[in-house]
Amino acid sequence: MTNWNDRISPIVKSVPPSGIRRFFDIASEMEDVISLGVGEPDFVTPWSIRESCVYGLEQGYTSYTANRGLMELREEICFMHKRRFELDYNPKTDVLVTVGVSEALDIAMRTILSPGDEILIPEPCYVSYKACATLAGGIPVPVPAKAENDFRITPADLEPHVSPKTKALLIGYPNNPTGAILSKEDLEAIARFAVKHDLIVISDEIYGDLTYGDTKHVCFAGLPEMKDRTILLNGFSKAYAMTGWRIGYALSNPDIIAAMTKIHQYTMLCAPITAQIAAVEALRHGEKYMRKMVSEYDKRRRLIYDGLQKAGLKCFEPKGAFYIFPDITSTGLSSEEFAEKILMQEHVALVPGNAFGECGEGFVRCSYATSIEQISEALARIEHFVNHL
Amino acid sequence: MRELLELLKHDARRPAKELASMLNISEYEVEEKMAKLEKDKIILSYNTLINWDKTGENTVTSIIEVNLTPQREVGFDAIAERIYRFDEVRTVYLMSGSFDLLVIIEGKSMQDVANFVATRLATIEGVTQTRSHFLLKPYKKDGIIIDDKEKDRRLVMSI
Numbered sequence: 001m002t003n004w005n006d007r008i009s010p011i012v013k014s015v016p017p018s019g020i021r022r023f024f025d026i027a028s029e030m031e032d033v034i035s036l037g038v039g040e041p042d043f044v045t046p047w048s049i050r051e052s053c054v055y056g057l058e059q060g061y062t063s064y065t066a067n068r069g070l071m072e073l074r075e076e077i078c079f080m081h082k083r084r085f086e087l088d089y090n091p092k093t094d095v096l097v098t099v100g101v102s103e104a105l106d107i108a109m110r111t112i113l114s115p116g117d118e119i120l121i122p123e124p125c126y127v128s129y130k131a132c133a134t135l136a137g138g139i140p141v142p143v144p145a146k147a148e149n150d151f152r153i154t155p156a157d158l159e160p161h162v163s164p165k166t167k168a169l170l171i172g173y174p175n176n177p178t179g180a181i182l183s184k185e186d187l188e189a190i191a192r193f194a195v196k197h198d199l200i201v202i203s204d205e206i207y208g209d210l211t212y213g214d215t216k217h218v219c220f221a222g223l224p225e226m227k228d229r230t231i232l233l234n235g236f237s238k239a240y241a242m243t244g245w246r247i248g249y250a251l252s253n254p255d256i257i258a259a260m261t262k263i264h265q266y267t268m269l270c271a272p273i274t275a276q277i278a279a280v281e282a283l284r285h286g287e288k289y290m291r292k293m294v295s296e297y298d299k300r301r302r303l304i305y306d307g308l309q310k311a312g313l314k315c316f317e318p319k320g321a322f323y324i325f326p327d328i329t330s331t332g333l334s335s336e337e338f339a340e341k342i343l344m345q346e347h348v349a350l351v352p353g354n355a356f357g358e359c360g361e362g363f364v365r366c367s368y369a370t371s372i373e374q375i376s377e378a379l380a381r382i383e384h385f386v387n388h389l
Numbered sequence: 390m391r392e393l394l395e396l397l398k399h400d401a402r403r404p405a406k407e408l409a410s411m412l413n414i415s416e417y418e419v420e421e422k423m424a425k426l427e428k429d430k431i432i433l434s435y436n437t438l439i440n441w442d443k444t445g446e447n448t449v450t451s452i453i454e455v456n457l458t459p460q461r462e463v464g465f466d467a468i469a470e471r472i473y474r475f476d477e478v479r480t481v482y483l484m485s486g487s488f489d490l491l492v493i494i495e496g497k498s499m500q501d502v503a504n505f506v507a508t509r510l511a512t513i514e515g516v517t518q519t520r521s522h523f524l525l526k527p528y529k530k531d532g533i534i535i536d537d538k539e540k541d542r543r544l545v546m547s548i
Contacts, residue, residue, distance in 0.1 A: 024546045037546035044539055127548050176548075299396065299411045306410035349546055356548075372400075376407060 015131045019355030023339055027349040034378045036366040037349040039176065041241040041322070043296075045278070046289035049240065052281035053274050061273050067265040068257075069097025069249070070276045076283035077249055085222040093254040096261050097271045097279075101206045101235040101248035106132050107263040108202050108231045108250060113138030117167040119202075122153040123357025124325075126176045126204070133170075141166070144359035147327070150316040151178040152186055155193040168200040169193075171220065174207035177356045177365035178325040179301075179318020181211055184218045191223045200256075202231045206248070207321040209239035209290060212298045215319045221251065228253040231260075238321070239290050240282045247275040297322050300368040300375055307379035308366070312386050322369040325353065329362040331389055338364055346381040393422055394431070401435040438533055449523065450479075450495050451502045453510070454488035456518040465489060468515045477505050488520070499523060 018024075020037065027033050044050075068074060074091035081087040089095060098104040105128060113119060115137045121129050123142045133140035143161050145151040153171065171190065173182045182190070194201050203220040211217045221230040235248025250260055264270075282290075301318065308315050308326045315326035328338045335352035342348050350367075353360030368375055392412055396403060405419045412419065426432040441448050457468050465483055472492060473481040480493035492510070496502035502521070511519050527535050 027545045039547040303410045
């Protein structure tokens with residue numbers, strides 16, 4: 001009998017399966033599970049955005065678009081970066097509209113990595129980073145961020161991992177899973193590091209609109225001399241509650257965007273026109289809805305931060321995204337044991353920290369993109385769990 | 390204060406403990422602030438939004454446009470007061486445009502409401518005209534969609 005598994009490319013085989021599969025299967029069967037394990041907003045896309053897409057369909061907008069995306073969407077993306085970050089991108093040459101940031105990430109890696117090239121990836125981080133680098137033929141070099149530093153990456157953390165083959169650095173702040181953000185000073189230090197080693201920086205800023213308190217997001221490409229060196233990735237999924245639309249974009253210098261467009265053109269052709277129309281509406285009129293959602297997340301953030309501490313779990317205050325990353329080492333359990341036990345005993349789903357890199361061991365990721373009522377109930381269950389170990 | 394009011398507006402039954410966490414203040418401070426807001430009549434009441442259709446109870450709501458002859462010295466206020474003192478009257482607004490007061494009345498039946506309008510409201514001195522509209526079906530009230538079919542369709546876990 002043919003062993004089909006032998007025919008699968010070793011590169012694909014080398015990529016590990018999702019770290020949450022096991023928990024997902026158990027949680028899916030539970031009736032009364034409260035999930036803090038969801039990596040997407042609990043809000044539905046604001047109505048005005050949905051309505052614009054419905055109208056577009058009625059008008060017969062069902063065709064391909066330009067490979068790079070609808071010009072009006074590219075223009076809105078550039079306006080927004082000009083308005084918010086004083087960045088001048090040219091909609092004709094510097095923007096590529098993609099099928100979510102996921103696609104942008106994939107083709108950015110394929111564009112810049114040759115076989116054997118290394119890319120520095122601070123961890124804990126979103127699970128696709130390493131996989132995309134590997135699938136692109138590159139070598140992901142994980143760089144653990146320090147818990148005592150609230151998981152903010154520094155040049156001192158990065159420096160020992162640099163080799164002659166290091167070609168790029170990937171940063172994702174505000175961070176999934178930790179909720180950490182980098183200040184302007186932190187980012188400036190990273191920028192100096194990138195110049196020193198002449199690295200391309202992929203900056204995944206999908207959670208950029210989701211920052212809280214007085215902290216404003218700093219766009220990495222907006223730092224002096226970083227614009228051309230940076231492949232800035234962003235999208236609509238998190239801030240505009242548009243995960244299922246699959247729409248994102250990349251901004252960079254014309255050469256890199258042209259190369260990325262080449263891959264995009266042969267593999268994806270273009271992002272769905274329906275989602276592009278909706279994204280135009282999001283940028284033109286969606287900011288007030290987005291701000292409202294952000295202020296909702298902020299209330300939940302404060303509730304869960306306070307509640308986890310009262311439950312006896314140490315955590316730093318997350319300033320971005322919609323995750324909190326409590327330290328569970330005081331329970332004597334590993335991340336996976338904690339996640340499994342609390343799911344079986346209390347019916348609370350959360351994600352073990354080691355799913356996001358080895359240095360996430362000893363932590364769990366809780367998403368607060370869920371209702372206040374659910375968060376309150378989850379906190380009561382977590383407290384009960386921790387006190388009855 | 391604005392934040393506390395926003396939270397209460399959305400859900401007045403939120404425990405002080407939760408409010409305290411979200412506002413980063415103590416429970417005692419939450420209670421103190423709420424007491425002050427009530428005393429200052431900034432918070433007037435804590436209401437419950439009820440979908441009466443589902444209870445099988447019959448209530449009839451009528452929205453009435455009322456035209457008035459304003460009075461010397463007091464304008465519309467004195468007549469408005471004579472109207473809003475009736476228990477049947479749930480809401481009264483002074484309006485710009487083609488009529489003066491918007492009055493919302495609740496009664497047990499159309500007959501009930503019609504009676505009230507004919508015998509009590511329309512006969513008040515200064516009321517020159519009334520136009521009644523009966524409410525047929527509420528879709529959304531005070532920001533809440535009455536029969537919202539949207540639900541959480543997300544996968545139970547995702548990274």
